[in-house]
Amino acid sequence: MATKRPATKTSSSKRSSGRPGGRPGGSRPSAARSGNPAAASRATWRDWLAGARLRTLSLAVAPVALGTAVAHVNGGVDVPVAILCLAVAVLLQVGVNFANDYSDGVRGTDALRVGPRRLTGSGAAPARTVLTVALVFFGLGALAGLAIVALSGHWWLLLVGAVAIAAAWFYTGGRRPYGYTGLGELVAFVFFGLVATVGTTFVQVDQAPLDAVLAGVIAGLFAAAVMLVNNIRDRGQDAVAGKRTLAVRLGDRGARILFAVLLVAAYGVLVWFALLYVNAPYVFFTLLVSAPVVLIVLLAKTSGELVLALKLTSLAALLTGLGLAAAIAF
Numbered sequence: 001m002a003t004k005r006p007a008t009k010t011s012s013s014k015r016s017s018g019r020p021g022g023r024p025g026g027s028r029p030s031a032a033r034s035g036n037p038a039a040a041s042r043a044t045w046r047d048w049l050a051g052a053r054l055r056t057l058s059l060a061v062a063p064v065a066l067g068t069a070v071a072h073v074n075g076g077v078d079v080p081v082a083i084l085c086l087a088v089a090v091l092l093q094v095g096v097n098f099a100n101d102y103s104d105g106v107r108g109t110d111a112l113r114v115g116p117r118r119l120t121g122s123g124a125a126p127a128r129t130v131l132t133v134a135l136v137f138f139g140l141g142a143l144a145g146l147a148i149v150a151l152s153g154h155w156w157l158l159l160v161g162a163v164a165i166a167a168a169w170f171y172t173g174g175r176r177p178y179g180y181t182g183l184g185e186l187v188a189f190v191f192f193g194l195v196a197t198v199g200t201t202f203v204q205v206d207q208a209p210l211d212a213v214l215a216g217v218i219a220g221l222f223a224a225a226v227m228l229v230n231n232i233r234d235r236g237q238d239a240v241a242g243k244r245t246l247a248v249r250l251g252d253r254g255a256r257i258l259f260a261v262l263l264v265a266a267y268g269v270l271v272w273f274a275l276l277y278v279n280a281p282y283v284f285f286t287l288l289v290s291a292p293v294v295l296i297v298l299l300a301k302t303s304g305e306l307v308l309a310l311k312l313t314s315l316a317a318l319l320t321g322l323g324l325a326a327a328i329a330f
Contacts, residue, residue, distance in 0.1 A: 043124040051119045051130070053097040055314045059192045059223045060089035062321025066215040067200025069325035075205040081151055085200045087144040088161075093192075095137030096168040100179075102130040103172035109241040138165055152203040160199065167191055182246040184231070185224040193220015211276075214269055215324065221266040222317035228259050229297055229313055233306035260294045263316075270324065279327040286323060289316040 043051075064086045071077055098119075105120025106127050119125040145161040167187055171179040178187060197216030198208045231238065231247035232255050239248045247255040267287065273280040289312055296309045 041124060043119055047117075047119060047124055048133075051098060051101055051125075052094045055311060056097060056226065057090055057093055058314045058318035058321070059188075059219075059226060060093040060196070061086065062222070062317055062325075063192060063196035063216060063219040064089050064200050065322050065325035066219055066328070067197040067212060068204065069328040070197075070201045070209060070212040070215060071204035072329045073211075074201070074207060074209055078151075078204040081148055081204050082200070084144050084148045084151070085196075085203065088141050088148065089192075089196055091137050091141035091144060092164060092168050095134050095141060096171060098130055098134035098137065099169055100172045102127055102134055103177065105130070107172075107241075109172075109238070109243055138168065141165070148203055152206075154203065157199075157203070160195065164191055164195065179245065180243050182244055182249045185227050185246050188223040188227045189220035192223035193217060211273075211328065214272055215328070218266045218269050218324065219317070219321055221262045221269070222313070222320065225259055225262040225266075226310065226313050226317060228255060228262065229293075229306060229310050232256060232259065232297065233303050233310065256298050259297045263290050263294055263313075266320070270320075273324060273327065277327050279330065280324065283320060283323040283327055286316055286319045289319060 064082070067085070068077055068082045071082075101118045102120050105118055109121070117124065120127045120130045142161065142165060146158070149155055149157050149161070168191075170177055171184060171187065178184065194213065194216040197219050198212045201212040202208050228247060231245040232252070234243075235245070235247040235252060235255065238245050246258075250258060267284070267290070270280070270283060274284070293309050293312045293316060296305055296312070300306050300309065
């Protein structure tokens, strides 16, 4: 019996190394897809915090700030409703981040990642757990949205909320996720720009003035730019995984040029506010962040440079949104 043990281990090792889909270097995409946390070190609270992708919360905060500022100059701010709008935006943003982690992980898309590890794709957390966390955030966002509807009396907004949650899920979820067909940036522009900004204004003052729409365009252009630079960074691995993002479809040069166009367009719309509000020209100081980002994206040669560009674009989105909101309100 003692002589058979080494042979058993050897044959087991051979079976493991010869398993279909096996990868050299200790990569375990099959375990990640099954959601087995034994395949990698268990997720810590820092991993869960990273999974929430807090830097993307600028895309939730900016449109609510802008919409509330426009409401302030068009009849007044409803503080409880404004807070609920912020809760909806933040909860849905975190929810979509975890849903993206889950969906890309179970599809095996994240098996080719070279950046920060994902909870599902790395096997650090069970897929079912990540999905549950995403659904909890979606549920909390829905409850906050229901409270807004009850306070505002606009029950038709339930349909808007349902569409927003569906858009958050089907970005990478479902059988035909639109994030895999190059529509992610467009949907980000619509929901994290126009819908979030105009909706925040509307539920407070029962109107949707032009300033809310144009402010939403600025927020949406920044949201699309954040998503685009992230997809530029992942373009190579997404192409191999069959994820046809806009960056993959346009190619490296085309995607980088589009990124520059999005930011230039955002500051072009800002001119409108500079002509109407005395403090709005000061918002152009955020070009001290945005202009270097454009240069980085156009000239970047490494993923590290694009990660820096992603962080700076998120920062520029937040500074521009909050700065313009202050200029409008005061």
